[in-house]
Amino acid sequence: MPVNNMDKPKIVTCTAPVNIAVIKYWGKRNEDLILPINSSLSVTLHQDQLKTTTTVATSRSFPEDRIWLNGKEEDITHPRLQSCLREIRRLARKRRNDEDPSLDSTGLSHKVHICSINNFPTAAGLASSAAGFACLVYTLARVFGVEGELSGIARQGSGSACRSMYGGFVQWIMGDKDDGKDSVAQQVEPETHWPELRILVLVASAERKPVGSTSGMQTSVQTSCLLKHRAQSVVPERMVEMTDAVRRKDFPAFAELTMKDSNQFHATCLDTYPPIFYLSSVSQQVISLVHRYNRHYGETRVAYTFDAGPNAVIFTLEQHVPEFVRVVQHFFPPDTHTEDFIQGLPVGRAALSEELRRGVGLEPMPKGINYIISTKAGPGPCVVEDPTQHLLSSDGLPK
Ligand code: DP6
Incomplete structure (x- = not known):
């Protein structure tokens, strides 16, 4: 394989919704793991009106992880960003070791470029961190081939983000374990449940x-x-x-x-x-x-x-x-x-x-x-199949 092909980044783009709580989350029992003092319940809003779009690119030629939010490069060392990146990479490694040692392991050591935008003005004061972290985690999971329960990782970006991992009506069960493994989101009813x-x-x-x-x-x-x-x-x-x-x-x-x-x-x-x-x-x-x-x-x-x-x-x-x-x-x-x-x-x-x-x-x-x-109520995160929608070009920089 020619060298320049191996250097070509793998690029994935996804979108994720905003959610609005009808039983509110307010208060943590663990600040680092973001574990709440009570359960909460929300409605996922439709992405046609409010969504975050995130593109993640990985390539062995990237010297470092980088992130751009709404057109501006931001500090990737932010602890909550680091938690999400670390947890997804940990899951990917676990999957490779447990399930399929032949899985491409090189990609795991590659650095990522992340670019994210909202389709609504940040100035409107609408909570964008829930959609933002849900989208980040969902997209990273696709890039690193991780499947299954991801709301526990989104939770570590922002508590309310775990509920944006599902569509419709969603509860975040507070859990009682010290390690937070049981503090996850679950769909109560899908977005089609209450069309009126x-x-x-x-x-x-x-x-x-x-x-x-x-x-x-x-x-x-x-x-x-x-x-x-x-x-x-x-x-x-x-x-x-x-x-x-x-x-x-x-x-x-x-x-x-x-x-x-x-x-x-x-x-x-x-x-x-x-x-x-x-x-x-x-x-x-x-x-x-x-x-x-x-x-x-x-x-x-x-x-x-x-x-x-x-x-x-x-x-x-x-x-x-x-x-x-x-x-x-x-x-x-x-x-x-x-x-x-x-x-x-x-x-x-x-x-x-x-x-x-x-x-x-x-x-x-x-x-x-x-x-x-x-x-109205809408679906959870989605993969964007159309490559023209990627926010990063093939050189891994924002378009
Ligand atoms: C009032 O999820 O933004 O919107 O976990 O510290 O990131 P962190 O807080 P965040 O808090 C949301 C609070 C709320 C109620 C809710 O969405 O449940």
């Missing part, structure tokens, strides 16, 4: 950069007795109830539990000392709007949830989307055209009745919401 469920991401105009989740939850674990109570006495039962609500596609039960769990998570943030505030005045207005909308109809048609930032994620059923979006548009009048305000899955038009407007009865907050991303 819709998700609207309301991107709030950010006022300030919030405290990061890693350090925020550290302070909460150290100082909040409410968090301890939540993890020990509230979440175990909620996990059972939520799984059941999802299985039965019981929207009111799912919605109520989702809102209560978001509220309790933010209550533990206020119980943290010094307190952490992730909800802005816009978030609070969204909370009021949802409750007033539901009260107007005398049933739970819409639910909100908030992570470590001011953006609201709304769950509702397909039939209510056009009207609810119209209501959001009325109470958060944008300064852009409707086409720019609503992105993602098409949203039908609906009228806003005087009765509903008065029923909600809030003071409009102009420009409080920058735009809405309309989406």
Whole structure:
């Protein structure tokens, strides 16, 4: 074989989704292994709207591991990146030794080039680390020929990343082993299970950069007795109830539990000392709007949830989307055209009745919401077969 052929890099590209927790993960019992103090449950969002794409190239001609994120070269020595790389290489070595000693062993010593981009603006403040680490681990596994349970490795990049390894409705079982081997994600139901469920991401105009989740939850674990109570006495039962609500596609039960769990998570943030505030005045207005909308109809048609930032994620059923979006548009009048305000899955038009407007009865907050991303539940990580989609060229550098 000619030398230049052997030097040709092996290149693989994959995509991975964002997920949004409806039972929140907040707090670790082991910082290095990223082991949580409670189980959590999330919905994987559709990659047509929100995804990370990662290309990994390996070649014996690469002198060192390198990574580019959203067009900028970053430090590969970051401990969480190193954990993922080390664990995938460890699995690959194990597989070679245990199963098939004839497996190509040279590739294992090769260095990697990693290039990753998001199809949504990082500035939107949407958690991108879950999709990012899930995509990294999934792509590395393909490159090194590793199969099977990978969520335990993604978890070591970012806790919530383990849930992005599956589509649909996913639980992260906290586990109780010291080595974390039983702290893994599992699919509860696939993305096809509840086709009427819709998700609207309301991107709030950010006022300030919030405290990061890693350090925020550290302070909460150290100082909040409410968090301890939540993890020990509230979440175990909620996990059972939520799984059941999802299985039965019981929207009111799912919605109520989702809102209560978001509220309790933010209550533990206020119980943290010094307190952490992730909800802005816009978030609070969204909370009021949802409750007033539901009260107007005398049933739970819409639910909100908030992570470590001011953006609201709304769950509702397909039939209510056009009207609810119209209501959001009325109470958060944008300064852009409707086409720019609503992105993602098409949203039908609906009228806003005087009765509903008065029923909600809030003071409009102009420009409080920058735009809405309309989406639904979607699949887990995928391989991109089309080589023109690779983010690295054959010389191993970003295109
Ligand atoms: C509020 O997974 O970002 O979004 O494990 O330290 O990387 P690390 O934290 P991260 O925390 C996510 C917290 C959350 C709730 C959730 O997604 O369950």
